[in-house]
Amino acid sequence: MNLIEQRIWDYLDGTDSPQQRELTEQLIKADPIYRQVYDECKSFNNLLSAADQDEPSMGFTRNVMERINLEPVPASFKSLIDKRIIFGIAAFFLFTIAALLGVLFYQIDWSQSTGFKMPELTMPTFDSSKYLSSTYINIFFFVDIIIGLYLFDGFLRKRMNSRSNH
Amino acid sequence: MQNKYSDTELINKVLRGEKAAYADLMKRHQRFVFTLALRFAKNREDAEEIAQDCFIKAYRSLNTFRNTSKFSTWLYSIVYTTAMTFLRKKRLDIQSIDTVAGLLNVENHVSDLNSDDLEHKSKMVFVNRAIDQLLPDDAAIITLFYQGEQSLEEIGKALGMETNTVKVKLHRARHRLKEKIENILHHEVRELL
Numbered sequence: 001m002n003l004i005e006q007r008i009w010d011y012l013d014g015t016d017s018p019q020q021r022e023l024t025e026q027l028i029k030a031d032p033i034y035r036q037v038y039d040e041c042k043s044f045n046n047l048l049s050a051a052d053q054d055e056p057s058m059g060f061t062r063n064v065m066e067r068i069n070l071e072p073v074p075a076s077f078k079s080l081i082d083k084r085i086i087f088g089i090a091a092f093f094l095f096t097i098a099a100l101l102g103v104l105f106y107q108i109d110w111s112q113s114t115g116f117k118m119p120e121l122t123m124p125t126f127d128s129s130k131y132l133s134s135t136y137i138n139i140f141f142f143v144d145i146i147i148g149l150y151l152f153d154g155f156l157r158k159r160m161n162s163r164s165n166h
Numbered sequence: 167m168q169n170k171y172s173d174t175e176l177i178n179k180v181l182r183g184e185k186a187a188y189a190d191l192m193k194r195h196q197r198f199v200f201t202l203a204l205r206f207a208k209n210r211e212d213a214e215e216i217a218q219d220c221f222i223k224a225y226r227s228l229n230t231f232r233n234t235s236k237f238s239t240w241l242y243s244i245v246y247t248t249a250m251t252f253l254r255k256k257r258l259d260i261q262s263i264d265t266v267a268g269l270l271n272v273e274n275h276v277s278d279l280n281s282d283d284l285e286h287k288s289k290m291v292f293v294n295r296a297i298d299q300l301l302p303d304d305a306a307i308i309t310l311f312y313q314g315e316q317s318l319e320e321i322g323k324a325l326g327m328e329t330n331t332v333k334v335k336l337h338r339a340r341h342r343l344k345e346k347i348e349n350i351l352h353h354e355v356r357e358l359l
Contacts, residue, residue, distance in 0.1 A: 013336075
């Protein structure tokens with residue numbers, strides 16, 4: 001494709017810059033070669049724009065709707081998560097926290113020192129070797145790996161399904 | 167009859183459970199979806215299967231459609247991926263001219279047409295035959311640009327390509343198409359002589 005043709009197509013598609021557009025416009029007016037290419041491209045454009053769309057068979061809509069009627073309605077995120085519900089839940093939690101704090105501060109006697117001492121905690125001695133043998137640890141890791149593989153398989157299936165749906 | 171609801175309004179109706187609204191949405195887009203599918207499949211049966219699958223997939227994923235692009239652009243991207251998957255499965259010989267069996271059958275409608283219609287139809291037969299001889303990507307770009315009235319950016323979104331790539335491909339596709347039409351016309355004239 002030569003440069004003149006390329007320039008004319010850019011002009012017809014409207015993908016050129018304003019300066020380039022102005023220049024092409026002047027060239028079409030002044031240069032007979034540009035004029036000829038412009039006329040050719042324009043008539044080719046008109047021919048392609050006039051192309052008809054094909055019609056599917058008469059039962060197309062009915063066939064698709066029959067299959068659609070077997071499908072569940074796709075749940076709308078908007079209908080599932082209404083903003084008023086979100087604000088309602090947020091307001092409830094804010095109110096509960098504020099009320100608890102209010103009651104707490106109301107019950108504190110600010111005039112006296114409480115003389116509160118933290119209790120001393122003594123941890124019971126725990127002999128782990130009684131409960132944890134290497135067999136138990138191996139079984140634990142084996143079950144973990146099985147669960148991990150199961151979840152990974154589920155994730156891959158979901159991804160594959162969503163890809164095939166798109 | 168033109169439906170009074172916009173695409174977005176119809177989608178919202180479907181998501182509220184009015185399945186019948188999907189039929190209206192489908193009627194609005196089915197001709198172009200089918201035309202686009204035909205560009206890939208090259209025969210009406212396969213194109214119809216692709217178009218049907220495409221509308222089912224679109225229905226299932228309707229809740230994922232965000233109004234960031236036109237519904238048609240989103241739908242055409244589904245047509246493209248569905249057609250590509252279908253072609254991969256069918257292993258069609260996409261270059262074969264012999265498979266052009268699904269062309270417009272003008273002769274069946276001749277009695278209903280006046281001379282202008284006939285001229286237009288016969289021109290369109292050549293154009294469609296030439297488009298069918300293009301590679302699927304080129305045929306899809308030409309169809310989306312001229313018949314789907316999609317911008318280069320929207321075509322890029324639908325086909326998963328950069329806008330500049332689409333621009334270059336469109337230029338090349340037009341050039342190839344022009345050559346194909348000239349070849350077909352040349353061949354027809356030779357046959358007449």
